[in-house]
Amino acid sequence: MSSPVADTTTSVDAPADLTVLMAGDQAEPTREREGRRTWTSREPVARDVRVAVGASTDAESDVDGVRGTTACWPVPAGTRRGWPRVTAAAIEALTVRSGPFPRATRTALWLPHLDGGIEHPSSVLLAGADEQALVHEVAPVWFPGMVGDDQFRDPWLDESSAGCAESVTRSPPAAQVARARTVDGSMAGFPDDRAHVETAHVETAHGEGAAMLLTARERVGAASDAVLRCHVDAAARTIASPADVAAAPADLPAALAVLQASGAPDAEELPG
Numbered sequence: 001m002s003s004p005v006a007d008t009t010t011s012v013d014a015p016a017d018l019t020v021l022m023a024g025d026q027a028e029p030t031r032e033r034e035g036r037r038t039w040t041s042r043e044p045v046a047r048d049v050r051v052a053v054g055a056s057t058d059a060e061s062d063v064d065g066v067r068g069t070t071a072c073w074p075v076p077a078g079t080r081r082g083w084p085r086v087t088a089a090a091i092e093a094l095t096v097r098s099g100p101f102p103r104a105t106r107t108a109l110w111l112p113h114l115d116g117g118i119e120h121p122s123s124v125l126l127a128g129a130d131e132q133a134l135v136h137e138v139a140p141v142w143f144p145g146m147v148g149d150d151q152f153r154d155p156w157l158d159e160s161s162a163g164c165a166e167s168v169t170r171s172p173p174a175a176q177v178a179r180a181r182t183v184d185g186s187m188a189g190f191p192d193d194r195a196h197v198e199t200a201h202v203e204t205a206h207g208e209g210a211a212m213l214l215t216a217r218e219r220v221g222a223a224s225d226a227v228l229r230c231h232v233d234a235a236a237r238t239i240a241s242p243a244d245v246a247a248a249p250a251d252l253p254a255a256l257a258v259l260q261a262s263g264a265p266d267a268e269e270l271p272g
Helices: 082-098 131-141 156-168 194-220 223-235 242-247 253-261
Strands: 006-015 019-022 036-046 051-054 057-063 066-072 105-111 116-120 123-127
Touching: 006 019, 006 051, 019 036, 019 066, 019 105, 057 082, 066 082, 082 105, 082 131, 082 156, 082 223, 105 131, 116 131, 123 131, 131 156, 156 194, 194 223, 194 253, 223 242, 242 253
Parallel strands: 066 105, 105 123
Antiparallel strands: 006 036, 019 051, 057 066, 116 123
């Protein structure tokens, strides 16, 4: 389950010749003392925190008042200038759909020679140089960073939103939009071994869940953005359920029918 939000302050003591990159509003480090410095950061609405320590090249940017830091360890030749631009573009596109960026700061750390990514409140760790993956990892600042969920009971809730969010910068395949299939069920029904759990999670939460939301979005058009923003406002700083998601498009039967056909939510969770 997503943890409750809390006002969190994190301090890290590290060698002075390294860089510390943390989620939240990060202050300037203390003066060097015996080869070390202390970095401190505050995040007023954190569900968790992230700290990265290493040798990096950083770039600063501002997107509608959101102060951003983008770093890369190590620095691949020829890509340095593009990081802040891509991150800013992702934030700008997603705020149109989901509402104002719910943080005062955001950080993005690139590890270009690996693969995948993981999100934290106001912070993204991106392994690889896939711009679409960056969009996928920025989206969770809303879900589950702001609107939490039970990630074991309802694994589709936040990952489906992230998968659907990728469409802000790239049109999804037509086959995916028309493919809404079942996404219900908890992780208790996933296979026992880790490799197959990860495969099931990707196929169900990332793939089928995103297809469901994309299909619903295609059925109702621009109205889906207003519904999503209202859902964020109503469920912010809570642990949302499939019933909360079903309540949001209650006046859009075409969208609600897609969710119902996919089993998310269950029939008893549908609005009266």
